[in-house]
Amino acid sequence: xxxxxxxxxxxxxxxxxxxxxxxxxxxxxxxxxxxxxxxxxxxxxxxxxxxxxxxxxxxxxxxxxxxxxxxxxxxxxxxxxxxxxxxxxxxxxxxxxxxxxxxxxxxxxxxxxxxxxxxxxxxxxxxxxxxxxxxxxxxxxxxxxxxxxxxxxxxxxxxxxxxxxxxxxxxxx
Amino acid sequence: xxxxxxxxxxxxxxxxxxxxxxxxxxxxxxxxxxxxxxxxxxxxxxxxxxxxxxxxxxxxxxxxxxxxxxxxxxxxxxxxxxxxxxxxxxxxxxxxxxxxxxxxxxxxxxxxxxxxxxxxxxxxxxxxxxxxxxxxxxxxxxxxxxxxxxxxxxxxxxxxxxxxxxxxxxxxxxxxxxxxxxxxxxxxxxxxxxxxxxxxxxxxxxxxxxxxxxxxxxxxxxxxxxxxxxxxxxxxxxxxxxxxxxxxxxxxxxxxxxxxxxxxxxxxxxxxxxxxxxxxxxxxxxxxxxxxxxxxxxxxxxxxxxxxxxxxxxxxxxxxxxxxxxxxxxxxxxxxxxxxxxxxxxxxxxxxxxxxxxxxxxxxxxxxxxxxxxxxxxxxxxxxxxxxxxxxxxxxxxxxxxxxxxxxxxxxxxxxxxxxxxxxxxxxxxxxxxxxxxxxxxxxxxxxxxxxxxxxxxxxxxxxxxxxxxxxxxxxxxxxxxxxxxxxxxxxxxxxxxxxxxxxxxxxxxxxxxxxxxxxxxxxxxxxxxxxxxxxxxxxxxxxxxxxxxxxxxxxxxxxxxxxxxxxxxxxxxxxxxxxxxxxxxxxxxxxxxxxxxxxxxxxxxxxxxxxxxxxxxxxxxxxxxxxxxxxxxxxxxxxxxxxxxxxxxxxxxxxxxxxxxxxxxxxxxxxxxxxxxxxx
Numbered sequence: 001x002x003x004x005x006x007x008x009x010x011x012x013x014x015x016x017x018x019x020x021x022x023x024x025x026x027x028x029x030x031x032x033x034x035x036x037x038x039x040x041x042x043x044x045x046x047x048x049x050x051x052x053x054x055x056x057x058x059x060x061x062x063x064x065x066x067x068x069x070x071x072x073x074x075x076x077x078x079x080x081x082x083x084x085x086x087x088x089x090x091x092x093x094x095x096x097x098x099x100x101x102x103x104x105x106x107x108x109x110x111x112x113x114x115x116x117x118x119x120x121x122x123x124x125x126x127x128x129x130x131x132x133x134x135x136x137x138x139x140x141x142x143x144x145x146x147x148x149x150x151x152x153x154x155x156x157x158x159x160x161x162x163x164x165x166x167x168x169x170x171x172x173x
Numbered sequence: 174x175x176x177x178x179x180x181x182x183x184x185x186x187x188x189x190x191x192x193x194x195x196x197x198x199x200x201x202x203x204x205x206x207x208x209x210x211x212x213x214x215x216x217x218x219x220x221x222x223x224x225x226x227x228x229x230x231x232x233x234x235x236x237x238x239x240x241x242x243x244x245x246x247x248x249x250x251x252x253x254x255x256x257x258x259x260x261x262x263x264x265x266x267x268x269x270x271x272x273x274x275x276x277x278x279x280x281x282x283x284x285x286x287x288x289x290x291x292x293x294x295x296x297x298x299x300x301x302x303x304x305x306x307x308x309x310x311x312x313x314x315x316x317x318x319x320x321x322x323x324x325x326x327x328x329x330x331x332x333x334x335x336x337x338x339x340x341x342x343x344x345x346x347x348x349x350x351x352x353x354x355x356x357x358x359x360x361x362x363x364x365x366x367x368x369x370x371x372x373x374x375x376x377x378x379x380x381x382x383x384x385x386x387x388x389x390x391x392x393x394x395x396x397x398x399x400x401x402x403x404x405x406x407x408x409x410x411x412x413x414x415x416x417x418x419x420x421x422x423x424x425x426x427x428x429x430x431x432x433x434x435x436x437x438x439x440x441x442x443x444x445x446x447x448x449x450x451x452x453x454x455x456x457x458x459x460x461x462x463x464x465x466x467x468x469x470x471x472x473x474x475x476x477x478x479x480x481x482x483x484x485x486x487x488x489x490x491x492x493x494x495x496x497x498x499x500x501x502x503x504x505x506x507x508x509x510x511x512x513x514x515x516x517x518x519x520x521x522x523x524x525x526x527x528x529x530x531x532x533x534x535x536x537x538x539x540x541x542x543x544x545x546x547x548x549x550x551x552x553x554x555x556x557x558x559x560x561x562x563x564x565x566x567x568x569x570x571x572x573x574x575x576x577x578x579x580x581x582x583x584x585x586x587x588x589x590x591x592x593x594x595x596x597x598x599x600x601x602x603x604x605x606x607x608x609x610x611x612x613x614x615x616x617x618x619x620x621x622x623x624x625x626x627x628x629x630x631x632x633x634x635x636x637x638x639x640x641x642x643x644x645x646x647x648x649x650x651x652x653x654x655x656x657x658x659x660x661x662x663x664x665x666x667x668x669x670x671x672x673x674x675x676x677x678x679x680x681x682x683x684x685x686x687x688x689x690x691x692x693x694x695x696x697x698x699x700x701x702x703x704x705x706x707x708x709x710x711x712x713x714x715x716x717x718x719x720x721x722x723x724x725x726x727x728x729x730x731x732x733x734x735x736x737x738x739x740x741x742x743x744x745x746x747x748x749x750x751x752x753x754x755x756x757x758x759x760x761x762x763x764x765x766x767x768x769x770x771x772x773x774x775x776x777x778x779x780x781x782x783x784x785x786x787x788x789x790x791x792x793x794x795x796x797x798x799x800x801x802x803x804x805x806x807x808x809x810x811x812x813x814x815x816x817x818x819x820x821x822x823x824x825x826x827x828x829x830x831x832x833x834x835x836x837x838x839x840x841x842x843x844x845x846x847x848x849x850x851x852x853x854x
Contacts, residue, residue, distance in 0.1 A: 019218055019233050027222030027230045035227065063219035071223060131489050143234040143256050143336070167391060168227045170365060171444070 264817030293740030328453025343637030380407025429460030579608025713745030758783030
């Protein structure tokens with residue numbers, strides 16, 4: 001039996017284990033760029049990069065930059081991370097994904113209102129962001145990071161969510 | 174003490190054995206080297222996160238001794254959470270084995286049911302009615318004995334558990350009766366987490382074979398899960414000293430202790446609505462000849478059935494109010510054919526039958542107010558449609574019957590008040606109204622203070638109650654009891670202080686002191702004027718104790734949890750008598766070691782139980798038990814294989830017998846094993 005177990009351990013390739021909370025969230029932000037479709041008007045030019053913008057105090061500590069380094073979005077654009085201040089609202093228009101950190105809780109409603117009909121994927125990791133009109137929130141459920149997805153908010157933003165992402169996510173409301 | 178040295182020596186040997194293969198870790202594909210540069214480590218990990226598929230991302234566990242601290246540190250108690258991964262890694266077969274690893278808890282088994290003792294209180298003859306067990310917030314304790322089933326008779330398959338949340342302490346301020354010493358909530362895996370088919374087989378000792386098939390899917394936005402499983406165990410030959418006479422086969426019960434059990438679960442989820450149908454049935458042969466039955470007779474069994482239909486609806490109203498509504502129908506029954514010996518020779522064919530049905534409606538509203546208060550209001554109503562007990566005595570053709578019915582209504586409120594960013598007050602109260610006994614109001618107050626981010630200090634005060642069960646009010650037990658409608662609820666007053674300290678990224682230490690004062694304990698006494706037994710509020714108990722727990726997590730996959738509990742329990746009388754089945758010392762050790770490139774895991778689940786006294790005041794020696802499991806995930810996480818050895822050192826030990834047992838103590842199983850294979854498509 002032990003020999004059998006030994007052989008099988010070599011056969012498998014994925015290691016079970018644990019990851020830092022923000023490594024997992026960086027993984028999700030990367031995957032959103034692959035499993036969501038943005039309309040052409042969301043980009044300034046055909047070769048413009050795909051921007052993931054972090055608003056507020058950055059909780060990733062460099063993980064997001066390291067995760068996307070050298071990688072491309074679903075439609076082949078190079079991924080970039082930008083940090084944006086909540087006060088500089090015009091900067092949001094260049095962003096395809098906007099991640100609101102917990103420090104921006106009090107501004108969440110305004111930012112969602114500002115971006116709701118623009119092709120911007122709004123995501124945060126504080127409770128009920130998706131229920132309040134954001135497109136996605138990343139929440140800790142037990143020992144895992146889960147995605148709550150608000151499809152109607154995505155539709156309003158003219159963003160199409162791939163069926164695979166819908167399957168994995170928890171649809172809200 | 175010899176056993177003490179043996180215990181320490183064995184733990185040391187095991188730790189060394191598992192520490193040796195750690196050299197292999199540095200060559201692992203995840204590039205993890207012990208003590209490597211933390212910045213490059215997080216860079217590699219972040220990159221790895223983008224290599225995972227969406228499904229794998231949703232399945233990875235968050236590394237966080239600190240998050241655990243945050244998550245459970247907001248609860249006004251010392252919470253223990255056991256996850257699905259841990260259930261696999263430690264080879265737990267039943268909820269009883271899971272609970273046996275929780276600090277301060279201990280399981281007693283009489284080869285009929287598993288009984289849970291908490292913090293020095295494990296009365297022999299009681300029916301798990303001082304713990305509230307729930308599945309997804311749905312109460313499992315039946316409405317005739319208020320009994321919670323914990324072994325194979327627990328209606329949910331252990332493989333379908335996502336996690337078990339254990340909150341020790343009084344929970345009546347939220348949950349009402351039976352939340353006396355602890356509240357245990359078993360959370361099931363959700364359809365969204367189980368896409369596809371999962372099949373499992375598990376052969377084990379004593380001719381045990383188990384199998385399960387589960388399907389999870391999504392059809393037009395409706396999430397579904399269907400699962401069915403069964404286990405059959407042939408049993409073993411068991412020797413009982415008390416029956417060692419030629420007439421009783423020299424004390425050997427042949428092919429005894431076997432059981433058959435079946436589980437089924439169906440879940441449908443659509444937006445905020447969830448429909449859950451659960452069924453479980455276990456038919457167990459009872460080898461101890463309890464309740465005066467004929468020894469070595471295969472007819473004496475207990476068939477426990479439990480089923481429910483549960484509808485819940487969750488919704489956020491106007492972006493502010495969280496609504497939770499639930500309605501459910503429960504059905505439980507116990508059929509126990511009895512085979513008592515007749516005075517003239519031969520065996521009678523008596524029948525004991527219990528049947529309970531109840532309908533529950535629950536409504537809860539929560540709201541966050543000014544970011545400082547989280548208010549909750551709720552009501553819970555239960556219609557005990559049927560609470561039937563029936564005992565048929567064949568030789569005299571008489572039937573004893575009791576079948577009352579009535580409502581239990583309750584309202585409760587709770588406020589979690591963030592006084593400052595470091596100090597939270599959790600206050601709650603609940604009033605329960607009963608149709609047949611006096612009602613009860615129970616408050617609970619908890620103060621949670623974080624002087625620094627890595628420290629939390631909690632103080633808890635609360636009361637809880639246990640209403641007399643229909644069985645205690647009117648016991649149907651073959652004409653040996655009389656009724657007592659004047660019983661009042663038992664009460665417990667608890668005070669607890671907890672300190673939790675995060676030490677660096679890897680270690681967490683916590684300690685608590687507690688005191689339980691229990692009054693109006695319902696006890697069976699002999700009424701000489703009637704010549705019958707009767708239940709009365711006749712006793713008291715006190716338990717004071719201290720616990721310490723140490724948790725460590727490192728190199729992402731190594732995990733150790735160890736705890737010690739010291740309890741001083743007595744009967745509250747001037748004589749300060751000890752309680753039976755109350756160990757003064759308890760220790761737990763749980764260790765997970767990754768071997769062979771992080772794909773093979775070894776899990777050690779060990780418990781030490783101190784000396785306990787039987788009903789006739791005989792001491793049962795202390796003992797350590799070691800359970801060992803090897804687990805591997807293969808084929809890209811689509812298959813799991815595990816091999817477990819329970820009571821690996823074949824330690825002989827016994828649990829105290831109960832009032833209905835002829836045996837003063839009942840010997841437990843020696844070394845036994847289980848192999849388990851699960852595949853997913």
